[in-house]
Amino acid sequence: MAAAQTEHEVPKSMLCPKFLHANSTSHTGPFSAIAELIDNAYNTDAKQIWIDKTQIKDIECLTFMDNGNGLNYELMHGMLSDKKVVNDKHPTGIDGNVFKSGSMHLGKDAIVLSKSKNDLVMEEHLASLTDILEHSPFNTEEELLTELRAIESSCSSTGTRIIIWNLRRTSSGKPAIDFITDRYDISYSL
Template structure:
């Protein structure tokens, strides 16, 4: 597959799915990866006051869940958070954020597991994003894809949740 082209035919950089695993090795153990995810929740622009971490089984698989009561993500901020090297973090009231390089969530979550599903509720949006090594292997992806579904809150009332 050829690299994606811009309108001027200059190739865009690509990111191989194997990079998800390679990048996760920047953490020396699970505690630094968990600390990374906690730091993201407590950054000044996220505004979380509490975070909950739980281990549960879903369909026979061990899962870690991280939940906070922060501001949430809209589609654009979810896409940036799941992309490499992008950060919307800003200085708030003189406090500099921790997550400024756009890599922590990806390295931390992929160190802890093969897949991350992010559910977020912001002021106006409900978003679901996925960073999944399992998915990328299954579709034989040659570059990283991050599926995201975003629904405006008023439109969300039109949907019915079905569990599998």
């Protein structure tokens, strides 16, 4: 499916939210979703990946950060678009579903921040900022830049940071991933 344009001329995925939900059910539990996201990080030549639970404005979030090569604008947009076979070459990831199925299994919303060596911020990409500030936990450009600077704290000038929120909950309303029972380990609730 081709990308549509928002009112700001920002490419928007044409994937239906129902597809994203159905796709997220391909995982038997959160750990297979986490494994997919880890595998994605290592595909960008990451040497290290950090997974953490954090609070952003009282919103419980999962973060995945790596010190890989980072993603340019086209690769990031491709994470949410349908993948096409070009010249008999299949795109990275099985049907391009790794990020979509993994992140949407863990939570309902995600943002991807990335720094690569050769990617430049172009004026037409700045319109994305308006949409990000409107639909994410970040209300100001400075709050967003703080999250982007976390990549530099990994002793690398490049890398990717994924923040997932509206985390999956059990039928009883408890978080599907238990971070509290054992503070040195996480467990999974049905």
